[in-house]
Amino acid sequence: MSVTTPAGFVAGGVHCGLKSNGNPDLALVVNQGPHFDSASVFTANRCKANPVLWSEQVVKDGTVKAVVLNSGGANCYTGAEGFQTTHEVAERVASNLGIGAIDVVVCSTGLIGLRNDRPTLLAGVDAVHAALKADGGDDAAHAIMTTDSVSKQVVVDRGGWSIGGMAKGAGMLAPQLATMLVVITTDAIVPAAELDAALRASTRVSFDRLDSDGCMSTNDTVTVMASGASGITPSVEDFTAALTEVCSSLAMQLLADAEGADHEIAITAVNAATEDDAVAVGRSVARSNLFKAAVFGNDPNWGRVLASIGTTDAAFDPADLDVAMNGVWVCRNSGPGEDPATIDLKPRKVTVTIDLKSGSCEATVWTNDLTHAYVHENSAYSS
Amino acid sequence: MSVTTPAGFVAGGVHCGLKSNGNPDLALVVNQGPHFDSASVFTANRCKANPVLWSEQVVKDGTVKAVVLNSGGANCYTGAEGFQTTHEVAERVASNLGIGAIDVVVCSTGLIGLRNDRPTLLAGVDAVHAALKADGGDDAAHAIMTTDSVSKQVVVDRGGWSIGGMAKGAGMLAPQLATMLVVITTDAIVPAAELDAALRASTRVSFDRLDSDGCMSTNDTVTVMASGASGITPSVEDFTAALTEVCSSLAMQLLADAEGADHEIAITAVNAATEDDAVAVGRSVARSNLFKAAVFGNDPNWGRVLASIGTTDAAFDPADLDVAMNGVWVCRNSGPGEDPATIDLKPRKVTVTIDLKSGSCEATVWTNDLTHAYVHENSAYSS
CATH class of the missing domain: 3.60.70.12 (L-amino peptidase D-ALA esterase/amidase)
Incomplete structure (x- = not known):
């Protein structure tokens, strides 16, 4: 092996x-x-x-x-x-x-x-x-x-x-x-x-x-x-x-094994116009410290997902985005959807699905949450 | 007032x-x-x-x-x-x-x-x-x-x-x-x-x-x-x-007054080919979680500054960058310079100066450090 x-x-x-x-x-x-x-x-x-x-x-x-x-x-x-x-x-x-x-x-x-x-x-x-x-x-x-x-x-x-x-x-x-x-x-x-x-x-x-x-x-x-x-x-x-x-x-x-991470987050953008769009959208969410801190706190904060998507130039209608976390569609048509309270974010693996409704491409970007341990390890380890 | x-x-x-x-x-x-x-x-x-x-x-x-x-x-x-x-x-x-x-x-x-x-x-x-x-x-x-x-x-x-x-x-x-x-x-x-x-x-x-x-x-x-x-x-x-x-x-x-911040960091790129280059370089450092966590830990980690600059397409020679923190030129020609141990990062205000040696433009971007309190506030506050 x-x-x-x-x-x-x-x-x-x-x-x-x-x-x-x-x-x-x-x-x-x-x-x-x-x-x-x-x-x-x-x-x-x-x-x-x-x-x-x-x-x-x-x-x-x-x-x-x-x-x-x-x-x-x-x-x-x-x-x-x-x-x-x-x-x-x-x-x-x-x-x-x-x-x-x-x-x-x-x-x-x-x-x-x-x-x-x-x-x-x-x-x-x-x-x-x-x-x-x-x-x-x-x-x-x-x-x-x-x-x-x-x-x-x-x-x-x-x-x-x-x-x-x-x-x-x-x-x-x-x-x-x-x-x-x-x-x-x-x-x-x-x-x-x-x-x-x-x-x-x-x-x-x-x-x-x-x-x-x-x-x-x-x-x-x-x-x-x-x-x-x-x-x-x-x-x-x-x-x-x-x-x-x-x-x-x-x-x-x-x-x-990422330093200090509590969660492994798979962010999948579906129905994108291009694969590049799907990657850009996934990466924008993966880069949001606010979203990553929310996941650390087991908070299914879909608003922070939308705020991240909005920073990209991917093809989508800002008023018509759907977002699911762990399979629950908490955001429909860029507004509140199913009850976020039904989502259990305590398990280590989290999925975020974003429906861009603009095509037939998709891609997944993986990231971790932003934790106290991340801050600690990276403030203490002089690399 | x-x-x-x-x-x-x-x-x-x-x-x-x-x-x-x-x-x-x-x-x-x-x-x-x-x-x-x-x-x-x-x-x-x-x-x-x-x-x-x-x-x-x-x-x-x-x-x-x-x-x-x-x-x-x-x-x-x-x-x-x-x-x-x-x-x-x-x-x-x-x-x-x-x-x-x-x-x-x-x-x-x-x-x-x-x-x-x-x-x-x-x-x-x-x-x-x-x-x-x-x-x-x-x-x-x-x-x-x-x-x-x-x-x-x-x-x-x-x-x-x-x-x-x-x-x-x-x-x-x-x-x-x-x-x-x-x-x-x-x-x-x-x-x-x-x-x-x-x-x-x-x-x-x-x-x-x-x-x-x-x-x-x-x-x-x-x-x-x-x-x-x-x-x-x-x-x-x-x-x-x-x-x-x-x-x-x-x-x-x-x-x-930024949430949970311990430091206010002014990142100034000087001798840039354009003002846009200077802003891009400053922003790349301001966006580095690793650099920001280092500042939280009072660690003058200039390597993380260079690693951030390297992600931009600004005009500079990767082998010839100078970086100062709080006025101490800890990095000269992209290598070790003055002793980082002489830098006291405990005060709230921190300056980073990056000499791009590629022109006469400059710009400052301001950011905060990445702290335990930031993670806490943003994992607890559902916004």
Whole structure:
């Protein structure tokens, strides 16, 4: 049940010393081939961390042979020296594996604005290389955790070929990539161009629609590597469907572990003129602090939903919107509908359905509530 | 020191019964002329409350003779019956004053999605008419309060003519109009077209740059009435400057009383290519829950400032940004600068300065921190 479940991969996770609490803080996932196809997506934030600046170059040729990931420091806003640290880490990983550094993706997560200690990291790279093993995926998944309370892993097995994935992320989950590091492995044969198309299709409906707190990170990276070790070439449709399953599972695991959240909220806009409209409407509600605080208070405040929808330029008639919470249509034709008192918002999972009555498209955006614990964790944790 | 300080106005405030706690809940401000020029701006939210839908029609001809405002119910998302209530309130105010309903602006604030009791409101209209007096501005200012802890009022006296203003607002403060009701009076002679230009110039740099919690309301209204009773016609420049002073003072009073806030944060982007860029950058930081939670925790987290700036399309070099907090340049060239430990964020007022190094424009956006009290008030208060 990890990134080493698909054939052709080894992985490891160790404590190298970046984290003061002694927890694992360095992970390595290596593709042993015979194929080395890959695809990646990165944060849309213009202020990118050094590992992202490096890895954006690495992935351009569609070949990635290893991903090295450290927690305990994001190496972000650390200038040229920080970039050099990233580069040296890639060089050391490559040298240990007998490959080129330009095939090594580097990911970092943790505090931003602080430099990672380079000798500590480089010694760790040797240690994690020594720790590589055929069932090392679980170790790797644990070594990338920061404020995560659990590791996030998934495997989708198609009989003959499979996809494995691991993710970290518990805060700064936002659009155009929820903040996170994700490594996905598959033993299917998938050429890089197809892998890229499948990855973009999958992230578009999963990670990109996760908007826990509206804050976009600086280090987000999703890399998928295809070893071809199964010898099987699935159809584009089958592979994309399986990859979407993997991404959706990891996205829901991120949602469930968001910092300080009491509720997981699925906001679905239906009968939209376009899918983009549906996403825009869902995201506007997911971004409303007032709505999110109301859900925390178990208050089915549909007025705050309408006030959020009204900030978008989606196609709808402001006087003719319907809104349901947990299936109860509390708002009909932009006015009071069924009695909100019948809604029980105490369970963790909440659904909001918005009928835009303007077409036949729909989309779901996921978010969390705004809680005392969110404020506490993010005022106390200097990231 | 109220809307009745300028000559030509009477006002009143009473308790009519919309608020269960017995506090004043109905206000009326009447222009007695000889001029009846006016200008107004409203929420940019497409889901507007009934009083806004009514008042948008009223203000079109540049003539407003009275503004009636109730707290204790926003009359928003209440359908045709709610619109009829607004209309009847305007009719009753007009009938009592011997004017046309089409010269009466109606404003409402309080819970959304609930109907106001029409007989209660109409009886209140008669009561507040009977309570009109030459120094009734203070009563009016108190009658529009909801979760406000203090009334917001200001007078700018230019010797011979003056401008008075009152505002309510303590939550849902967001762009393209901080959520609020504002009535401004002046005894200067200002034709409606000039008044409109002056009001738009003034709100653009005051209310429009207040972004307490990113949530745009449904009832925002700012109306200015000019009685001409002073007999003085100030220059456009002088009048606009005075009106900007009034709007800025009221905006800062709103900021200071924002629900649950511990800090007032002024975010200034300097050396921007355009003023729009500077506003976009300031607003992106003002919208970052992570940054706002950090300020609540007295944590000078400049990394979260850069991560917010990176989400904009303003002109800047991501590798060459400087950020100061309370005057200490903690970030230089997008890397660590002076020691953040020297910054004391315990005082209520915080400044953030962002040097974009891309031009010569600047702008300031104001916001509050994200606190436990904000979450509490907005999860408990069903608005």
